[in-house]
Amino acid sequence: GKPFEKDVVRTMMLLRANSLAKGLSGVRLKVINTLIKMLNKGVHPIIPSQGSVGASGDLTPLAHMALVMIGLGEAEFNGEIFPGNEVMKKAGIEPLVLESKEGIALINGTQAMTALGTLTLYDAYNLVRSAEITASLSLEALQANIEQFDEDIQKARPYQGQVNCAKNIREILNGSKLISKGSNKIRVQDPYSFRCIPQVHGAVRNSLKHVKEVLKVEINSATDNPLIFSDRGEILSGGNFHGQPEFSPLSFI
Numbered sequence: 001g002k003p004f005e006k007d008v009v010r011t012m013m014l015l016r017a018n019s020l021a022k023g024l025s026g027v028r029l030k031v032i033n034t035l036i037k038m039l040n041k042g043v044h045p046i047i048p049s050q051g052s053v054g055a056s057g058d059l060t061p062l063a064h065m066a067l068v069m070i071g072l073g074e075a076e077f078n079g080e081i082f083p084g085n086e087v088m089k090k091a092g093i094e095p096l097v098l099e100s101k102e103g104i105a106l107i108n109g110t111q112a113m114t115a116l117g118t119l120t121l122y123d124a125y126n127l128v129r130s131a132e133i134t135a136s137l138s139l140e141a142l143q144a145n146i147e148q149f150d151e152d153i154q155k156a157r158p159y160q161g162q163v164n165c166a167k168n169i170r171e172i173l174n175g176s177k178l179i180s181k182g183s184n185k186i187r188v189q190d191p192y193s194f195r196c197i198p199q200v201h202g203a204v205r206n207s208l209k210h211v212k213e214v215l216k217v218e219i220n221s222a223t224d225n226p227l228i229f230s231d232r233g234e235i236l237s238g239g240n241f242h243g244q245p246e247f248s249p250l251s252f253i
Contacts, residue, residue, distance in 0.1 A: 001050030004061070004112075006076070009044045011115035013065060015219060019109055024222040024229065026101035034069050034096055041091040046074040046081060047112075054243030057223060058112035066106040071095030101228070108224040108241050114215065117250045121211055124253045128204055132168050135197050139169070140178040145185040146170065148195045161205030166198040207252040214249045 004012075017035040020027050038044075045068040051060035067073030071085035088095050096102075139146075149166040173179050180186050189195060226237040 001048050004047045004049045006044050007119060008049075008112075008115050009047055009065075010039060011119060012047070012061065012111045013039055013045075015111040015114055015118075016062065016065070016106070016109060018219065019111065019222055019224075020105065022220075022222045024227045025105040025224050026228040026235075027105045028099065028102070031069075031096060031102055031106070034093065037093045038069070038075075038091070041093060042077060043068065043087055043091045043093065044076040045084075046076065052112055054110070054113055054247060057108045057110050057241035057243070059107050061112035062107040062109060066103070069096050069106070070098060105224050110218060110223045110241065110243050110246065113243050113246060113250075114218050117211070117246060118215055118219070120250075120253055121208065121215060124204075124208055124211075128201065128208065129168075131201060132165060133172060135194075135201070136169050136172040139173065139190075139194060139197075140176055142190065142194060143178055143180050143186050144190045144194055145187060146173060146179045146181045147185065148190060149198060154198060157199075159202055159206055161207075161209065162198045162202030164205055165202040169197065207249075211249045211252055214246050218246050 003009075013035050017032050017039075019025070020032050020035075045065045047061050047064040052058040064073055068075045068084040068087065071088055073084040074081055075084060075087040077087045077090055082090065085095065098106075138144075149169050151163075151166065151170075154163045154166045221240065223240045225239065225241050226235050227240070228235050
């Protein structure tokens with residue numbers, strides 16, 4: 001597939017550096033610093049957008065990232081694409097010579113799917129906010145009744161997304177001369193699709209909140225294998241590379 005966009009690549013690199021920094025992956029500080037230097041200098045590995053199944057982490061995408069770190073592969077730098085060794089030289093970054101465990105530590109993780117999920121979640125929150133603004137304009141056009149967004153109605157069914165959506169719309173419409181209420185309301189009940197805005201938009205907000213909680217855990221987790229627990233003096237094999245914990249909630253968006 002075509003390469004990932006730059007924002008996805010940069011997010012992937014940052015997330016991998018953060019995961020390695022937990023100290024459970026058995027890499028030298030130099031490995032993490034190389035990723036950080038590449039980010040700061042604007043060295044962006046060319047990473048295909050297809051090829052990862054997620055069941056064993058994002059092996060293929062992360063391998064393309066790691067190739068540039070050791071002077072192989074290709075990367076974008078200042079708007080041009082160069083071979084890995086050339087781009088690292090231009091950026092003044094010394095390519096890594098990997099030591100024990102560092103190869104698998106760089107490629108065995110969930111940072112491609114997590115990067116995509118994080119950026120998609122950000123866009124989804126912006127869409128929900130835009131939907132609330134659009135709904136508010138529609139309510140003004142209808143000269144709708146603001147009472148259907150009353151706080152007590154929402155508290156009677158206190159889903160946080162519903163409560164927040166109604167609150168946002170009340171704030172947007174505060175002071176509007178086109179909205180009816182009390183004895184001045186035009187209709188006892190507005191059309192169904194307008195009355196149920198907090199319930200429908202709120203359900204989306206609830207889903208996004210769950211996705212956000214999952215991604216916060218994933219972003220700050222060690223997701224390779226095996227993991228090294230120096231406090232116990234043990235190297236343990238497990239399955240933290242599997243993408244299912246974030247795949248299921250990401251299906252919401």
